[in-house]
Amino acid sequence: MLVDVHAHFLHARTPRADWRERNVSRLTAGAKIGISVHVASILGSWGLTSPIYFPSPRDVTAGNDALLALQREHPDSIRGYVCVNPNYTAHARAEIVRCLDAGMIGIKLAASRRADDPLLDPIAALARERRVPVLQHIWQHRRRDWPGQEASDATELCTLARRHPEVALILAHIGGGGDWLHSLHAVREVPNVYVDLSGSGVDGGMLEACVESVGVGRLLWGTDLTMDTGWAKLRYLESLLSGEELALVSWKNAARIFPPGAFPAD
Amino acid sequence: MRIDCNAFLGAYPWRKVPGTSPDALLQALDRTKIDVAWITHLPSLFWRDPTEGNAWLYETARKEKRFKPVPTVHPGLSNWEQVLSGAANAGAPVVRCDPLYFGLDPAGGEMRALVAACSAARLPLMLGVRLEDGRQRHPNDHVGELPAAAVRTLIRSAADLRLLVTHADRGFIEEVHFGSTPDEARRIWWDICWIWGPPEDHFATLLGTVGVERFVFGTGQPLRLPDNSIAKLDLLELAREQREAIESKNIQELSA
Numbered sequence: 001m002l003v004d005v006h007a008h009f010l011h012a013r014t015p016r017a018d019w020r021e022r023n024v025s026r027l028t029a030g031a032k033i034g035i036s037v038h039v040a041s042i043l044g045s046w047g048l049t050s051p052i053y054f055p056s057p058r059d060v061t062a063g064n065d066a067l068l069a070l071q072r073e074h075p076d077s078i079r080g081y082v083c084v085n086p087n088y089t090a091h092a093r094a095e096i097v098r099c100l101d102a103g104m105i106g107i108k109l110a111a112s113r114r115a116d117d118p119l120l121d122p123i124a125a126l127a128r129e130r131r132v133p134v135l136q137h138i139w140q141h142r143r144r145d146w147p148g149q150e151a152s153d154a155t156e157l158c159t160l161a162r163r164h165p166e167v168a169l170i171l172a173h174i175g176g177g178g179d180w181l182h183s184l185h186a187v188r189e190v191p192n193v194y195v196d197l198s199g200s201g202v203d204g205g206m207l208e209a210c211v212e213s214v215g216v217g218r219l220l221w222g223t224d225l226t227m228d229t230g231w232a233k234l235r236y237l238e239s240l241l242s243g244e245e246l247a248l249v250s251w252k253n254a255a256r257i258f259p260p261g262a263f264p265a266d
Numbered sequence: 267m268r269i270d271c272n273a274f275l276g277a278y279p280w281r282k283v284p285g286t287s288p289d290a291l292l293q294a295l296d297r298t299k300i301d302v303a304w305i306t307h308l309p310s311l312f313w314r315d316p317t318e319g320n321a322w323l324y325e326t327a328r329k330e331k332r333f334k335p336v337p338t339v340h341p342g343l344s345n346w347e348q349v350l351s352g353a354a355n356a357g358a359p360v361v362r363c364d365p366l367y368f369g370l371d372p373a374g375g376e377m378r379a380l381v382a383a384c385s386a387a388r389l390p391l392m393l394g395v396r397l398e399d400g401r402q403r404h405p406n407d408h409v410g411e412l413p414a415a416a417v418r419t420l421i422r423s424a425a426d427l428r429l430l431v432t433h434a435d436r437g438f439i440e441e442v443h444f445g446s447t448p449d450e451a452r453r454i455w456w457d458i459c460w461i462w463g464p465p466e467d468h469f470a471t472l473l474g475t476v477g478v479e480r481f482v483f484g485t486g487q488p489l490r491l492p493d494n495s496i497a498k499l500d501l502l503e504l505a506r507e508q509r510e511a512i513e514s515k516n517i518q519e520l521s522a
Contacts, residue, residue, distance in 0.1 A: 022465045029464035029501050118323055140402065177401035183282070200462065201399055204283050204488040227500055228463030232494035 001247075001256040003263060004030065004230070006135065006198040006222030007040035008174060009078075013059075013068035014046035017178070023070070027077070029227045032233070036251070037263050041081040041108035042067045053111040053137070053149035058093040060084060061245050065100050071095035071103060081108035083134055086119045096126050105262040106170075107134045111149035116159035124164040133168035133257045135196070138158075140178030146218060154183035158190045165192055168257035175199030175233070180206055184213035191218070194257065197249070202229045207236055216245040220253055267514040268300045270492065271360075271392075272484030273456045274308040275326065276319070280404040285488040288333070295332060297487050298492045300485075301514075304334045304359060306498035308489075311367050311397075314417050317349045322505060324356050331501045336362050341380035342370050350380075354389055360430055362392035365416075366395055366409050367497060372416035384517055385424035390520055393417065395433040395460070395516075414441040421450045428520060431482055432457040436468035443476050451476075455520045457484030458512065463498045478508045480518040 007026065011020035030038055042063035044055025057065065061084055067080040082099035084092035086109065096107055107127055113119050115136050127134050139151035154171055161169045169192060174180045176199030187193040195214055197207070198221075210219055219236075223230030237246055255263055279287055283342065285294055286308070310319025320337040327335040337353045339346055340360045353361045363380060365372040384391045395412045412431075421429055421442075431442075434456055442519055445452050458481050462468040473481065483499075485492035499509060 022467075025467055026465035032501055077272045090309075143405075177399065179402050201402070202491040203398075204285060204490060205281070207491075209286060225466060226462050227465060227470075228498040229494055231497040231501070232491045235493040235497065236491050 001036045001249040001251040001263065002034050002234075003019050004035050004198075004223065005170065005220045005254055006036045006196050006224045007038040009042055009067060009070055010046060010224070011042060011047055011063065013062055013066075015048045016046065026162060026227065027074070030077070033227065033231045035077075037077055037079055037082060037101060038169050039079045039258070040068045040070070041083045041256070043083055043108075043110050050243070051148060053151075054087075055083070055085050055110070055112070057085065057088050060095060062090070064104075066083040066092050066093060068099065068102050068104070075266045078266060079106075079258075080104035081106040083110065084123065085106040085110075085112045086117070087112055089119060089122055093122055093126055094218055096123070097264070098131070100130050100132060106132045107259050109134060109136045111137045111139075111151040114150055114156050115152035116156040120160055121163065123142060123168050124160060127167045130165060133170055135170040135172055138172045138176070138183065139172065140176070141182035142178065153178070154186035154193075155174055158186050158193060161190045161193045168192055168194060170194045170196050170257075173199035173222070174197050174200030174210060175203070175206060175229065176224060177201070181209060184209050188213045196220045196222045197222035198234050200224075200229050202232050207233060207240060208262050216241060216248045217253060218244065221249050221251075233260045267508070267510070268302075268483060268493075269514045269517050270295070270300045270303045270485050270487065271430065271482050271517050272459055273303040273487050274306050274489060275323075276308040276310075278308055278489060279312050280398070280407050283488055288330060288447065290487065292332065293328065294487060294492055300362065300450050300492065302332050302334060303451040304336050306336045306338065306362055310338060311364055316364075316368065317343065318343070320349065320352070327423045336360055336476060337417060338437070339363050339380060340368050341376040343366060346380065347383060350383055350389065352385060354387055355468055356395050360392045362394070362477050365392055366412060372412055373419035374399070377416070377420060380429045381424045385427040389430040390427065392430045392432060393420075395435075395438060396433065397433065397486075414445070417442045421446060421454060425452060429454045430453070430482065430520060432458065433460045434488060435460050436462065436472060438470060439476060445457050451480070455482050455516060456480055457482055457500060459484045459486045459490060459495050461498070464502050469498055473502070473508075478511050481514055483513045
């Protein structure tokens with residue numbers, strides 16, 4: 001069993017004319033890699049009618065609806081994160097309830113508000129109540145603000161994690177840009193933060209540092225926008241870890257933090 | 267046969283990287299079923315005279331038949347022509363120059379003199395666009411990335427020049443390829459290590475638009491996991507001949 005904890009899909013109301021091809025490509029590559037379940041999110045309209053990382057409530061709902069439709073279309077292989085914009089608290093909380101009730105299994109926070117902001121508390125409280133993890137977009141060691149996103153770094157995520165010790169928080173794409181070592185030092189002593197291995201980065205030494213920092217019990221395998229790098233990391237882990245350790249990273253850790261029954265063999 | 271045209275030996279100054287010794291590289295080659303690695307001495311790219319690493323590189327390659335040396339040439343130093351002829355005599359398949367690491371204008375006079383000499387000597391030149399993701403570099407690592415315009419300038423400046431460009435992404439490759447004449451584009455080979463696979467499918471797109479014959483297998487190891495370039499190929503539906511071309515035949519043609 002292999003669970004990709006960081007996948008994305010596109011839909012018709014995005015700037016991408018090739019959205020169908022990209023979705024098919026993900027599923028086709030997933031079949032080759034052996035991915036059992038893609039746990040995915042859709043970030044609103046992906047920039048068509050509101051910014052990717054600051055999606056409007058209307059776009060949030062449309063994106064989540066598109067993902068629910070994909071989940072219904074592929075009931076064995078696609079699961080959803082509810083994407084929300086925490087600047088719209090009431091909408092975000094209502095959307096979480098609606099989409100979890102409809103079968104989604106986690107919450108996705110992009111980069112609409114820093115992770116240590118009090119506006120994330122009502123989201124985290126609902127995550128605890130519904131016992132679902134939160135996948136938080138992270139810029140590994142942000143030294144400055146980047147255009148188009150209010151990206152959090154690991155230190156801010158850890159602040160949120162300490163305020164909500166019963167919520168599983170997933171630090172997104174350790175290979176997704178920025179100084180991953182900074183993040184790994186930050187999360188080491190925060191037991192409810194899990195490290196998602198996705199991202200285009202395939203730096204030599206990164207996986208060893210992940211294992212050294214949080215151990216195999218807090219690593220989650222994923223791909224994000226580059227499935228080839230995800231597969232490369234999985235292959236490298238096969239030589240680095242024992243079979244049982246690899247199973248933890250591949251799916252067992254995910255099965256532990258997502259709701260019971262979220263995955264077929266769970 | 268699988269040839270990695272883009273491998274390094276020796277420590278990287280900006281972060282801890284495992285597997286930088288010759289023995290460790292051989293183990294990585296065995297693990298990933300790579301037969302031959304073209305090797306660069308990584309530390310010397312950061313030295314004032316980067317060619318001082320070439321002697322060690324030649325010696326290391328002499329001891330291990332799976333290694334082929336890719337020595338460094340610095341056209342801003344007075345001995346660069348001797349370094350170039352030494353590379354040819356040592357059987358180097360290509361030489362490399364990283365102008366931005368050496369503080370040189372990537373399309374300036376020194377580089378144009380170098381490519382003219384490489385062209386005359388029928389010795390291909392390797393250029394790296396980058397070594398690391400720009401978003402994660404050490405705060406004191408300010409070296410810029412090789413501009414696509416410089417590659418276009420260089421390929422235009424010497425009629426018989428052959429270039430091997432590593433660590434380029436789709437946008438860079440397209441800009442150079444379609445910003446060149448067919449003859450110029452035929453003299454450039456691209457290492458695949460930095461090109462995205464599915465679901466964006468940049469690599470599949472480039473194979474269709476730029477052509478299989480322009481791509482060569484490279485990894486950037488040990489700075490990057492070599493498994494990535496193999497995974498990228500495994501995710502494509504390639505005919506056996508196409509895969510062989512990328513994994514070995516194209517690079518053999520470049521260095522013939």
